[in-house]
Amino acid sequence: MDEFTNYxxxxxxxxxxxxxxxxxxxxxxxxxxxxxxxxxxxxxxADFTPVCTTEMSAFAVNEEKFGEMDAKLMGLSIDxxxxxxxWVNNVRKxxxxxxxxxxxxxxxxxxxxxxxxxxxxxxxxxxVRAVFFIDPKRKIRLIMYYPLNVGRNMDEIFRALEALQVxxxxxxxxxxxxxxxxxxxxxxxxxxxxxxxxxxxxYEMIDFYLAKKSL
Numbered sequence: 476m477d478e479f480t481n482y483x484x485x486x487x488x489x490x491x492x493x494x495x496x497x498x499x500x501x502x503x504x505x506x507x508x509x510x511x512x513x514x515x516x517x518x519x520x521a522d523f524t525p526v527c528t529t530e531m532s533a534f535a536v537n538e539e540k541f542g543e544m545d546a547k548l549m550g551l552s553i554d555x556x557x558x559x560x561x562w563v564n565n566v567r568k569x570x571x572x573x574x575x576x577x578x579x580x581x582x583x584x585x586x587x588x589x590x591x592x593x594x595x596x597x598x599x600x601x602x603v604r605a606v607f608f609i610d611p612k613r614k615i616r617l618i619m620y621y622p623l624n625v626g627r628n629m630d631e632i633f634r635a636l637e638a639l640q641v642x643x644x645x646x647x648x649x650x651x652x653x654x655x656x657x658x659x660x661x662x663x664x665x666x667x668x669x670x671x672x673x674x675x676x677x678y679e680m681i682d683f684y685l686a687k688k689s690l
Contacts (some may be wrong), residue, residue: 485615494589498549503549511610513545515547516609518549519550521552531550532570533629544633549634551577551578553600555582559580603621625645634653650687659687661673663683663685
């Protein structure tokens with residue numbers, strides 16, 4: 476087994492590994508950056524590549540919307556800080572979009588290895604398109620992985636973030652394809668008494684264990 480397969484990749488429910496790294500916004504300690512807000516931590520294979528440019532530009536365009544949802548952005552690739560700055564400038568000049576969020580210069584692959592972003596079956600030198608949803612308590616709540624040649628879906632990233640926040644706030648669950656404003660699922664009853672009360676409720680009842688309500 477090599478150094479990659481030996482490493483334990485972080486899982487949903489784990490505390491997000493802490494690190495200090497050089498970024499396009501200077502040195503950042505992740506635990507300080509994460510304090511008090513959600514963080515969407517995402518990796519891309521390389522600067523100056525077409526799919527990555529479309530993705531990173533979309534994150535930049537939507538940074539304000541993420542901020543309104545109490546979420547900060549942080550990017551990463553295995554490139555130098557000089558490459559990052561040159562690419563940020565190139566995108567600003569050619570597309571009129573400025574990537575203000577920090578992008579980690581992970582030239583030594585330290586953070587990529589820490590978060591399981593390097594997957595040898597895909598590439599040993601480029602990070603896959605990983606997305607980590609990390610809550611204000613630094614717990615990993617959701618993980619997405621995409622291969623090098625398939626771009627992410629920004630709508631799904633927003634949908635997933637909103638679903639996580641809604642379930643936290645209201646103690647409910649979100650069904651298949653849930654969108655903001657749609658009914659949510661009420662947790663199933665755990666006692667016979669609660670089951671009988673459920674049947675008297677005004678929930679949308681498919682059965683006693685599957686009930687929906689509006690928020």
